[in-house]
Amino acid sequence: MTDAALAGELPFPPRPDYLRAGSTLLSWLATTDHKRIAILYALTITVFFFMGGAAITAVRVELFVPNGWFLTSDTYNRLFSFHGIIMVWFFLVPSIPNTFGNFLLPLMIGAPDVAFPRLNLFSWYLTLVGGIFAVYTLVAGGVDTGWTFYTPFSTMFSNTHVLTAAAAVFVVGFASIATGVNFIATTHMLRAPGMTWFRLPMFVWSIYATSIVMVLSTPVLAISLMLVIAERWLGLPIFDPARGGDPILFQHLFWFYSHPAVYIMVLPAMGVVSEIIPCFARRRLFGYDFMVYAIIAIAGIGFFVWGHHMFVSGQSPYASLIFSFLSFVIAVPSAIKVFNWTASLYRGQISFNSPMIYALGFVGLFTTGGLSGLFLASIPVDVHVTDTYFVVAHFHYIMVGGSVSAFFGALHFWWPKITGKMYPESWAQFAAITMYFGFNMTFLPQFVAGYLGMPRRYHTYPAEFQVYNVMSSAGAAVLAAAYLLPLVYLMWSLFHGARASNNPWGATGLEWTTTSPPPPHNFDLQPLVDRAPYQYHAEGESAGSDAPEVQNARSLR
Amino acid sequence: MNAIFALPEASTQAVRVDGILAALVIVSALTLALVFGLLVSFAIRYRRGSKAKRGRLPEIVNREFEVGWTAATFFLFAFLFWWAASADVGALTAPANALEVHVLAKQWMWKTQHANGAREIDELHVPVGRPVRLVMTSQDVIHSFFVPAFRIKQDVLPGRNTETWFQATKLGVFPLLCAEYCGTNHSAMRGRITVMREEDYARWLSAQPEGDDLAHVGAKLFVSQGCSGCHASSSAVHAPKLEGLYGRTVQLSDGRQVRADDAYIRDSMLQPKRDIVAGFDPIMPSFAGLLDDGDIQSLTAFIRSLGQEHGHD
Incomplete structure (x- = not known):
């Protein structure tokens, strides 16, 4: 008998889960259910992920030899530009927030939906409109400015489709803003009774901090692209030095958004990892409150480090010193997080399910990427390695090694909740390990090539760098295979996977107390919260040795 | 290896x-x-199920x-x-005894010019053991002057001078690369820096075709572009005199003080209304479109030579 029946209440009438609540196309395209919108986002960004991936595959194949063999320089430039624009704005920025954030935020705080469900749907349509601009740009012949749109190249010299590309990013930026506003309101207004701020799971904190960064920084991106459009299309003198403009102004505006954007991409990843590690180590998250403060510190200081992208641009050397100092400062909270994740394993009962492998992989790759950030924060070293493959390796370690690993970790961790199905675990573990090694094979050589002086965005390169490019391209093949694998076995699991229980991992968190998949309004009974998250064991103790079901039953009554 | x-x-x-x-x-x-x-x-x-101690932390x-x-x-x-x-x-500022070399970047080429007027394309010859100061500007988009062997990199901007310097310590030929994406043939915008012994450099320099040095080219432009009509010492027009100007602090009519460096001189030619010297009327027309970047480098060198003569007196 169920608890409700024991308490003398009538059992609930059977109701369909959110996936079966409607099966027409309209029930998806006009849905305001945050879970269905999350699925729409997931499908959209998967398409973009493989488009961006296809572009960079061509680039990596071309780079096998120093002087190119099947692309012209113009095509090459358009391919890496397309890769950057798609991956940053149409995959990484919306990846975790708009899929898992959308799906999980209301569930985790015990709410029936986000605060503004229709705005939520509208933001997906904006992403779609932006995506159409981006795809049009590609079909019409592409854009060759790189994802950074540096002036005066983008405004006066490029002969490609800069306007539609900028429009694509401009529109998708508003999707970010809408989502951010929605999540902020949801976190403030819709927390279940008893869900105080310091009982929020780290994932909610990370999505909340990310949303604030989105809302504050994305308008600046819109402004800078608007100015590019104004100069290129209407001929207004803004960045053109011959008419009193300043091309460096664009870089300041652009990086004022684009550095915080790095944290838009990586903070949610940190949130995901902070959920997965305690669950599979059966431990409380070490230093929960420090983890919260660290996230807030990263989000805040992240607004004041943009100048470290511009040490060689001709900005004031004194400004550079301040940006250098702040860039070292922001590494402190990141280091704290790494130490805390590591300490959370101490005296745990660790099992190595695929989400945990992705999470541990994240910690390793994020640490490597973060440490390489110290090189770039040191002005004399940055002068040498900026705009080389060292920088390419650095930000791919953070954004691909870090964020994409965490994205796959989240996908495997919450897949049973989202779809109600279990996937083949051994395949998932195999893919996770392959991804980790494929990633390192691709990007470790690029640190060396960059230090030796190979500039980024080079179609042809001096022959001495070939060995590193061949290593990198070979690694990319492994990485591509690792990205395709989950597509296959996760699809398979939809049709043939075993039914998932409500809480297959024995995790804490409100999302695991409802059915898998959840009903349209998430909870049959309004959840009440009377404890902090991650209570896998009593305070001051370490992991218990009993089965996850027992531990879980204890922590959730 | x-x-x-x-x-x-x-x-x-x-x-x-x-x-x-x-x-x-x-x-x-x-x-x-x-x-x-x-x-x-x-x-x-x-790992799950291991015998390691758990219990109270x-x-x-x-x-x-x-x-x-x-x-x-x-x-x-x-x-x-x-x-x-x-x-x-x-390492912010170059030593005072540095050789000065002008660099003009354009899609997709490096033009360098030595103080005596010798010009090179995608090449730069320098003596070993002597600081070299590069004064750089771009004719079109942003480029970046990158010499991995020297660990120097500096963006080269249109409409503005940027500077960097180095002191070579090894003889040899080292690659020069453009590190800021600048369009189609960005990756082909490469050159070579040849580091020579001081005496070899002197020989190489004297063997170059006789070009006028920058200051002399500038002096001719000063007359042919009509600058001398107002700015020459003999002129009757009330305009700031240029002798001894370079490097001095200038009092502007709006109360600001600026140092008369390359950037100020460039701005004064292209946007003369921006910084009006105290005590003068804003009557100078803009020379934007009339002077290219090379002309401005030459005129600047000429104005600097006036200052040096003044200083020697």
């Missing part, structure tokens, strides 16, 4: 950069060893622990910042 794994340290700055780099590599390697070591040993020791694992490693990380990073920043500040 050496060429693959090591980059020549061919300038004084290269040694400094590699010192900081080595320290960062050591710090990173130790941190990685610590984090990976802990991850792996915890993963093995505390030791007292030491607490808040002080957290504060401790936060402070340790902060002081380590602050030290690294201080070290890197002091190396940077030390």
Whole structure:
């Protein structure tokens, strides 16, 4: 008998889960259910992920030899530009927030939906409109400015489709803003009774901090692209030095958004990892409150480090010193997080399910990427390695090694909740390990090539760098295979996977107390919260040795 | 093998950069060893079902622990910042005896010009052991002057001069690369820096076709463009005199004070209404469109030569 029946209440009438609540196309395209919108986002960004991936595959194949063999320089430039624009704005920025954030935020705080469900749907349509601009740009012949749109190249010299590309990013930026506003309101207004701020799971904190960064920084991106459009299309003198403009102004505006954007991409990843590690180590998250403060510190200081992208641009050397100092400062909270994740394993009962492998992989790759950030924060070293493959390796370690690993970790961790199905675990573990090694094979050589002086965005390169490019391209093949694998076995699991229980991992968190998949309004009974998250064991103790079901039953009554 | 794994340290700055780099590599390697070591040993020791001790956590694992490693990380990073920043500040300005070379970048070519007027394309010959100051500008988009062997890189901007300097310590030929994406043939915008002995350099320089040096070209432009009509000492028009101007602090009519450097002189030619010298009327027309970047470099050199003569008197 169920608890409700024991308490003398009538059992609930059977109701369909959110996936079966409607099966027409309209029930998806006009849905305001945050879970269905999350699925729409997931499908959209998967398409973009493989488009961006296809572009960079061509680039990596071309780079096998120093002087190119099947692309012209113009095509090459358009391919890496397309890769950057798609991956940053149409995959990484919306990846975790708009899929898992959308799906999980209301569930985790015990709410029936986000605060503004229709705005939520509208933001997906904006992403779609932006995506159409981006795809049009590609079909019409592409854009060759790189994802950074540096002036005066983008405004006066490029002969490609800069306007539609900028429009694509401009529109998708508003999707970010809408989502951010929605999540902020949801976190403030819709927390279940008893869900105080310091009982929020780290994932909610990370999505909340990310949303604030989105809302504050994305308008600046819109402004800078608007100015590019104004100069290129209407001929207004803004960045053109011959008419009193300043091309460096664009870089300041652009990086004022684009550095915080790095944290838009990586903070949610940190949130995901902070959920997965305690669950599979059966431990409380070490230093929960420090983890919260660290996230807030990263989000805040992240607004004041943009100048470290511009040490060689001709900005004031004194400004550079301040940006250098702040860039070292922001590494402190990141280091704290790494130490805390590591300490959370101490005296745990660790099992190595695929989400945990992705999470541990994240910690390793994020640490490597973060440490390489110290090189770039040191002005004399940055002068040498900026705009080389060292920088390419650095930000791919953070954004691909870090964020994409965490994205796959989240996908495997919450897949049973989202779809109600279990996937083949051994395949998932195999893919996770392959991804980790494929990633390192691709990007470790690029640190060396960059230090030796190979500039980024080079179609042809001096022959001495070939060995590193061949290593990198070979690694990319492994990485591509690792990205395709989950597509296959996760699809398979939809049709043939075993039914998932409500809480297959024995995790804490409100999302695991409802059915898998959840009903349209998430909870049959309004959840009440009377404890902090991650209570896998009593305070001051370490992991218990009993089965996850027992531990879980204890922590959730 | 050496060429693959090591980059020549061919300038004084290269040694400094590699010192900081080595320290960062050591710090990173130790941190990685610590984090990976802990991850792996915890993963093995505390795998599910292992016999390792669990139970009550030791007292030491607490808040002080957290504060401790936060402070340790902060002081380590602050030290690294201080070290890197002091190396940077030390290398900000070129020594006074530096050779001056003008660099003009355009899609997709480097033009260099020595003080005596000798010009090169995608090449630069310099003497070893002598500081060389590069004064650079671009004719179109942003480029970046990158010599890996010297560990120097500086963006080259349109409409503005940027500077960097180096002192070569090794003889040889070193690649020059454009490091800021500048369009179709960005990756082909490469050149060579040839470092020669001082006497070889002198011989090479004298063997170059006789070009007028920059200041003489500038002097001709000064007359042919009509500047001398107002700015020559003999002129009756009330205009600022240029003798001794270069490097001086100028009082402007709106109360600001600016140093008469390359950027100020450039602005004064192209946007004369922007900085009006105190006591003068804003009557000068703009020369934007009439002077190209090379002309401006020459005129600037001419104005500087006036200043030098004045200083010698």
